[in-house]
Amino acid sequence: MVSISVDLMGGDHGPEVTIPGVALSLERHPDTRFVLHGIAAECEPILARHPALQKASTFIPAEIAVQMDAKPSQALRQGRYRSSMWCAIESVKTGNADVCVSAGNTGALMAMAMFCLRTMANIERPAIAAIWPTMRGESIVLDVGATVGADAQQLIDFSMMGAAMSRALFQIQRPTVGLLNIGVEEVKGNEEVKEAGRLLRDANLPGLKYHGNVEGNDLGRGTVDVVVTEGFVGNIALKTAEGTARQIAQYLRAAMSRTLLAKIGYFFAKGAFDLLREKMDPGKVNGGVFLGLNGIVIKSHGGADADGFANAIDVGYDMARNGLKARIEQDLNLYHSRRPSDLSGPKAGVDEQGQ
Amino acid sequence: MVSISVDLMGGDHGPEVTIPGVALSLERHPDTRFVLHGIAAECEPILARHPALQKASTFIPAEIAVQMDAKPSQALRQGRYRSSMWCAIESVKTGNADVCVSAGNTGALMAMAMFCLRTMANIERPAIAAIWPTMRGESIVLDVGATVGADAQQLIDFSMMGAAMSRALFQIQRPTVGLLNIGVEEVKGNEEVKEAGRLLRDANLPGLKYHGNVEGNDLGRGTVDVVVTEGFVGNIALKTAEGTARQIAQYLRAAMSRTLLAKIGYFFAKGAFDLLREKMDPGKVNGGVFLGLNGIVIKSHGGADADGFANAIDVGYDMARNGLKARIEQDLNLYHSRRPSDLSGPKAGVDEQGQ
Numbered sequence: 001m002v003s004i005s006v007d008l009m010g011g012d013h014g015p016e017v018t019i020p021g022v023a024l025s026l027e028r029h030p031d032t033r034f035v036l037h038g039i040a041a042e043c044e045p046i047l048a049r050h051p052a053l054q055k056a057s058t059f060i061p062a063e064i065a066v067q068m069d070a071k072p073s074q075a076l077r078q079g080r081y082r083s084s085m086w087c088a089i090e091s092v093k094t095g096n097a098d099v100c101v102s103a104g105n106t107g108a109l110m111a112m113a114m115f116c117l118r119t120m121a122n123i124e125r126p127a128i129a130a131i132w133p134t135m136r137g138e139s140i141v142l143d144v145g146a147t148v149g150a151d152a153q154q155l156i157d158f159s160m161m162g163a164a165m166s167r168a169l170f171q172i173q174r175p176t177v178g179l180l181n182i183g184v185e186e187v188k189g190n191e192e193v194k195e196a197g198r199l200l201r202d203a204n205l206p207g208l209k210y211h212g213n214v215e216g217n218d219l220g221r222g223t224v225d226v227v228v229t230e231g232f233v234g235n236i237a238l239k240t241a242e243g244t245a246r247q248i249a250q251y252l253r254a255a256m257s258r259t260l261l262a263k264i265g266y267f268f269a270k271g272a273f274d275l276l277r278e279k280m281d282p283g284k285v286n287g288g289v290f291l292g293l294n295g296i297v298i299k300s301h302g303g304a305d306a307d308g309f310a311n312a313i314d315v316g317y318d319m320a321r322n323g324l325k326a327r328i329e330q331d332l333n334l335y336h337s338r339r340p341s342d343l344s345g346p347k348a349g350v351d352e353q354g355q
Numbered sequence: 356m357v358s359i360s361v362d363l364m365g366g367d368h369g370p371e372v373t374i375p376g377v378a379l380s381l382e383r384h385p386d387t388r389f390v391l392h393g394i395a396a397e398c399e400p401i402l403a404r405h406p407a408l409q410k411a412s413t414f415i416p417a418e419i420a421v422q423m424d425a426k427p428s429q430a431l432r433q434g435r436y437r438s439s440m441w442c443a444i445e446s447v448k449t450g451n452a453d454v455c456v457s458a459g460n461t462g463a464l465m466a467m468a469m470f471c472l473r474t475m476a477n478i479e480r481p482a483i484a485a486i487w488p489t490m491r492g493e494s495i496v497l498d499v500g501a502t503v504g505a506d507a508q509q510l511i512d513f514s515m516m517g518a519a520m521s522r523a524l525f526q527i528q529r530p531t532v533g534l535l536n537i538g539v540e541e542v543k544g545n546e547e548v549k550e551a552g553r554l555l556r557d558a559n560l561p562g563l564k565y566h567g568n569v570e571g572n573d574l575g576r577g578t579v580d581v582v583v584t585e586g587f588v589g590n591i592a593l594k595t596a597e598g599t600a601r602q603i604a605q606y607l608r609a610a611m612s613r614t615l616l617a618k619i620g621y622f623f624a625k626g627a628f629d630l631l632r633e634k635m636d637p638g639k640v641n642g643g644v645f646l647g648l649n650g651i652v653i654k655s656h657g658g659a660d661a662d663g664f665a666n667a668i669d670v671g672y673d674m675a676r677n678g679l680k681a682r683i684e685q686d687l688n689l690y691h692s693r694r695p696s697d698l699s700g701p702k703a704g705v706d707e708q709g710q
Contacts, residue, residue: 135602145537148545182500182590190503190587216594220602232545233588235537239571240592244599247490247575252607255627265624272610272617 001031002320004313005097007088008038009065010104011309012302015043018103021309022057023050028310029317030056035091037062037084062087068105068302075108076115085109089116092295098320101313103300110146110290117293122332125150126292127158127231128299129165130238131315134222140166140175141219141227144288145235152195155179155228159200160331161291162226163208168322169315174207175225178214180233188213192230203338207331289315296325356386357675358453359668360446363393364420364439365459366664367657373458374401376664378408383665384672385411390446392417392439417442423460423657430463431470440464444471447650453675456668458655465501465645472648477687480505481647482513482586483654484520485593486670489577495521495530496574496582499643500590507550510534510583514555515686516646517581518563523677524670529562530580533569535588543568547585558693562686644670651680 008018015038026032034057036043047054062084066075079086085104089112091097102109110126119126127143140162143150150158159177166175179197181189186197193213200210211224216237219227229237256266256273266273290297296319300312363373370393381387389412391398402409417439421430434441440459444467446452457464465481474481482498495517498505505513514532521530534552536544541552548568555565566579571592574582584592611621611628621628645652651674655667 133602135605148537180591182503182587216591216596217598217601219595220598229591232537233591236535236571236584236588236592237595240574240595241571241599243572243575244596245603246572247488248600248603250490255630256624258627258630262624262627265620265622265627267620268623269611269617269620272613272620 001033002029002099002317003033003035003097004316004320005035005037005088005091005100006313007085007100007102007104008036008043009062009084010068010102010109010302011300011304012068012103013305014065015046017304017306018309019043019046019050019053020306021304022313023053024306024310025313025317026053026056028314032056032317034058035060035088035097037088037091039063039065039084060087060091066104066108070105070108072107072111075105076111079108079112080115083112086112086116089113089295089297092297093117099296099298099316101298101300101309101316103302103304103309103312105302106145106288106299109297109299113290113293113295113297117295117297119292120294120329120332122336123157123161123292125154125157126290127161129162129289129291130234131169131289132219132227132238132241134220136222138170139219139222139225139227140169141229141234141238142291143229143231143234144238145231146290148230148232150192150230152192152199155192155196155230156199156203156335157292157332158228159196159208159210159226160205160335161328162228163205164327164331165289165291165319165324166225167207168319168324168327170225171322172225174209176211177208177226177228178211178218178224180219180227180229180237181213181215184213184215186213196228203335205331205335207327207334289319291328294325296320356388357384357672358388358390358451359671359675360390360392360443360452360455361668362440362443362455362457362459363391363398364417365423365457365464365657366655366659367423367458368660369420370398370401372659372661373664374398374405374408375661376659377412377668378405379661379665380668380672381408381411383669387411387672389413390415390443390452392443392446394418394420394439415442415446421459421463425460425463427462427466430460431466434463434467435470438467441467441471444468444650444652447652448472454651454653454671456653456655456664456671458657458659458664458667460657461500461643461654464652464654468645468648468650468652472650472652474647475649475684475687477691478512478516478647480509480512481645482516484517484644484646485589486524486644487574487582487593487596489575491577493525494574494577494580494582495524496584496589496593497646498584498586498589499593500586501645503585503587505547505585507547507554510547510551510585511554511558511690512647512687513583514551514563514565514581515560515690516683517583518560519682519686520644520646520674520679521580522562523674523679523682525580526677527580529564531566532563532581532583533566533573533579535574535582535584535592536568536570539568539570541568551583558690560686560690562689644674646683649680651675 129142
């Protein structure tokens with residue numbers, strides 16, 4: 001039995017999309033219980049159309065909905081304790097839910113999640129992990145924008161969290177981890193990345209296999225299971241890939257409507273194009289996952305449709321079912337208990353930060 | 356009359372591809388004179404097959420060719436003064452050529468170009484500019500990997516150099532310039548980007564129009580004429596876009612060969628697909644341009660075919676014809692002559708670095 005709390009008010013379309021999305025995910029995983037948070041007047045009429053979902057869920061009315069364009073500070077000030085977003089996160093804190101899902105605005109969701117759940121012991125900063133479609137399947141990429149900049153220790157934390165997520169989501173025993181860099185040679189890149197690479201190689205962690213550096217084109221190739229980078233670079237890489245996919249889709253549409261022959265070809269190959277569109281659809285592989293907090297929070301694309309929102313909930317289901325949070329804590333504890341002797345040796349600078 | 360020096364030995368295929376490439380570019384621009392550098396035994400038999408090119412060029416035999424996998428330091432040690440790469444760059448220094456083109460290894464080419472040509476007055480670091488295909492046409496993106504990290508002043512230098520290149524290549528009077536960031540709001544990003552944004556807004560430079568921040572997806576959209584970032588982020592964005600294009604091409608091939616209907620569709624639409632392939636081909640928009648040195652050096656894709664190499668030479672032709680180097684110098688001089696009063700005002704810290 002998995003329990004998931006949902007902010008019904010988030011996203012560009014609100015409960016019109018989130019409620020059918022939750023219902024869809026329930027069909028796929030009938031052993032889920034939902035704690036639903038939303039404005040009663042908007043949600044109850046739609047909920048009434050989904051009796052199976054009503055039976056499997058508790059609806060908790062909220063006073064306000066966080067706006068999609070609210071600044072994080074503003075959202076916190078107005079929405080703390082009484083918005084559907086806050087209450088959905090709080091359900092995780094109180095133990096009423098294993099994981100929280102919202103399609104609300106990312107900055108507000110991260111601010112509230114940090115304020116409500118706090119970061120895990122041994123973790124300085126949370127990260128947002130994206131599930132990245134590749135030629136081989138799917139990889140996990142983090143951080144895609146939780147914070148700007150990361151030192152070597154934070155990059156190692158991201159590596160462990162991403163590897164734990166890969167194990168929980170994809171059942172990969174010892175996921176390969178690569179550091180995003182501008183060349184595969186160890187001498188490349190900035191100081192933080194070089195230092196993190198050295199530490200990861202020396203640590204030889206049981207929960208992950210350190211691959212070395214990877215480059216931007218390795219993301220689509222799926223060279224490693226987990227790609228680690230700081231939030232500025234990760235966010236730009238993610239949006240560059242999304243933009244390139246959209247650009248090529250536009251080229252394709254233009255090319256297929258240019259001549260009569262192309263139009264005839266499109267007519268015959270329409271099934272193939274539909275399949276391709278689905279593969280290229282960012283809503284399909286939906287769900288940025290906040291890692292490093294005392295509770296798992298999943299951010300769905302704001303523009304997702306019911307199907308996309310259901311996919312984000314499915315991700316939450318898999319992670320709760322496979323005990324992602326416990327896995328991360330276990331890996332972190334192991335690493336930090338070994339750290340002073342195994343990793344830093346006699347180096348004083350590291351000991352000061354150590355446990 | 357434009358004079359271009361070419362390293363015939365660079366690239367994965369050497370003179371077999373570079374010589375036909377140069378010949379192709381000559382057909383398109385008959386007013387070019389070439390200074391060709393290569394190993395005589397390998398180049399002369401191929402040159403003999405291109406009489407028009409022979410007439411329009413001087414061949415200068417070199418002693419050695421820089422290997423594609425040579426480390427920059429190793430290439431410098433072995434290839435200085437006597438490799439085709441070095442001598443091609445030196446032709447620019449001595450004034451025998453307006454611009455140098457090589458498909459050789461990037462690190463070695465940059466090291467030799469810096470050593471031979473030195474950076475321009477007022478420029479601390481060179482940048483590599485890429486010509487990026489967009490939904491609107493083409494943008495210039497820099498730095499895509501000359502150096503890791505850039506402070507605010509270097510980002511401003513990149514802005515001026517990129518804008519001068521945009522004017523020279525695309526005849527845009529006052530190109531729009533955006534700083535690559537993780538959000539469009541001015542408060543987003545790291546300190547260097549925020550400071551550069553403030554300075555660019557205040558400077559109101561005559562040679563460019565500062566647009567503000569742009570995000571990763573603005574690259575493919577073509578939101579601005581020039582996108583400025585430091586080399587680590589720029590290199591990762593470039594390779595991520597290339598990787599995504601390759602990934603989608605693979606999806607497309609797989610989708611089009613899956614069913615009989617798709618294959619029939621492909622048969623009819625083949626012309627459209629060929630057009631698309633050309634648009635997505637990185638060799639087509641070929642040529643990273645080294646900016647900020649006392650001479651223009653163009654790096655062609657190592658894997659380019661003759662057509663791709665010819666495109667890189669065409670870029671060199673346009674830049675020489677439109678006096679790119681003089682334009683950059685002019686903009687830099689104007690900026691630095693105005694700088695103490697207009698930009699920094701009474702701020703002592705800036706005056707120290709100022710001219």
